[in-house]
Amino acid sequence: MARETDRQAASPPPEGERLQKVLARAGIGSRRACDDLVASGRVTVNGVGAVAGQRVDPRHDLVAVDGVPVPVAPGLVYYLLNKPAGVVTTASDPGRRRTVLDLVPATPRVFSVGRLDYDTEGLLVLTNDGELAHRLAHPSHGVAKEYLVEVEGTPGPGALRRLREGVELDDGWTASAVVRQVAPGALRIVVHEGRNRQVRRMLEAVGHPARRLVRTRIGPVSDTALAPGRWRPLSGEEVGALYAASAEGAGGGRRQARAAAPVGAAPRRTGGGR
Ligand code: URA
Numbered sequence: 362m363a364r365e366t367d368r369q370a371a372s373p374p375p376e377g378e379r380l381q382k383v384l385a386r387a388g389i390g391s392r393r394a395c396d397d398l399v400a401s402g403r404v405t406v407n408g409v410g411a412v413a414g415q416r417v418d419p420r421h422d423l424v425a426v427d428g429v430p431v432p433v434a435p436g437l438v439y440y441l442l443n444k445p446a447g448v449v450t451t452a453s454d455p456g457r458r459r460t461v462l463d464l465v466p467a468t469p470r471v472f473s474v475g476r477l478d479y480d481t482e483g484l485l486v487l488t489n490d491g492e493l494a495h496r497l498a499h500p501s502h503g504v505a506k507e508y509l510v511e512v513e514g515t516p517g518p519g520a521l522r523r524l525r526e527g528v529e530l531d532d533g534w535t536a537s538a539v540v541r542q543v544a545p546g547a548l549r550i551v552v553h554e555g556r557n558r559q560v561r562r563m564l565e566a567v568g569h570p571a572r573r574l575v576r577t578r579i580g581p582v583s584d585t586a587l588a589p590g591r592w593r594p595l596s597g598e599e600v601g602a603l604y605a606a607s608a609e610g611a612g613g614g615r616r617q618a619r620a621a622a623p624v625g626a627a628p629r630r631t632g633g634g635r
Contacts, residue, residue, distance in 0.1 A: 404426055431604070481574045486595070500554060580603055
């Protein structure tokens with residue numbers, strides 16, 4: 362007995378945290394469900410198939426489910442902000458206008474994923490997860506962004522066709538977009554690029570400038586209950602879905618992604634407004 366106690370005292374504590382606990386904390390599911398995921402071979406750690414009971418270092422190990430990275434590092438935060446008009450997306454503004462960082466908690470320091478113009482309203486993700494920000498901002502990932510826009514006049518079939526098929530801007534042709542007229546002067550537009558003032562420039566090019574532009578969806582994330590100026594944390598499920606959407610785009614699954622999320626389909630909505 363005394364020898365067993367000596368041996369326990371001599372052996373170092375097991376390193377890292379249990380994988381199923383880390384996955385559960387990241388919002389993948391209950392510990393039991395995460396155990397099942399590991400057992401079914403869908404989880405990898407640093408590219409190698411995970412095994413039951415494995416321990417990981419969440420700060421350094423790359424954990425993935427079905428090949429999609431899971432953000433497991435401690436201290437990562439993800440906010441969904443409904444940006445009002447009249448707020449800049451930069452971290453600081455020389456003109457001392459209000460910035461999006463004034464609307465979310467000051468610590469930990471976050472940055473916006475992409476940007477919305479000063480006058481554009483709607484959904485913006487802010488995070489300190491550089492990997493997600495990089496994936497969502499990178500053109501090859503092409504995550505769908507949906508906008509509701511009030512335009513001047515009523516675009517006819519020719520203008521709508523041009524918006525859908527591609528418009529020549531001063532930085533090149535736009536990729537095809539999904540465009541639906543929802544009222545005489547109102548369009549729902551889904552683009553997969555993130556060029557500067559892209560939607561406004563597309564509409565100017567076809568002679569129907571935007572009067573009001575609102576982003577209503579980023580990939581799988583939307584929230585019609587989040588009031589302008591308010592934010593809420595993204596759920597682990599939503600963060601996972603954003604990672605998955607960015608992986609789809611990079612893998613050439615853009616057409617699939619479009620088919621899976623047609624304009625007008627009710628996007629998944631989670632959480633409540635703050
Ligand atoms: N397209 C625009 O023109 N402006 C935005 O803020 C976002 C997309």
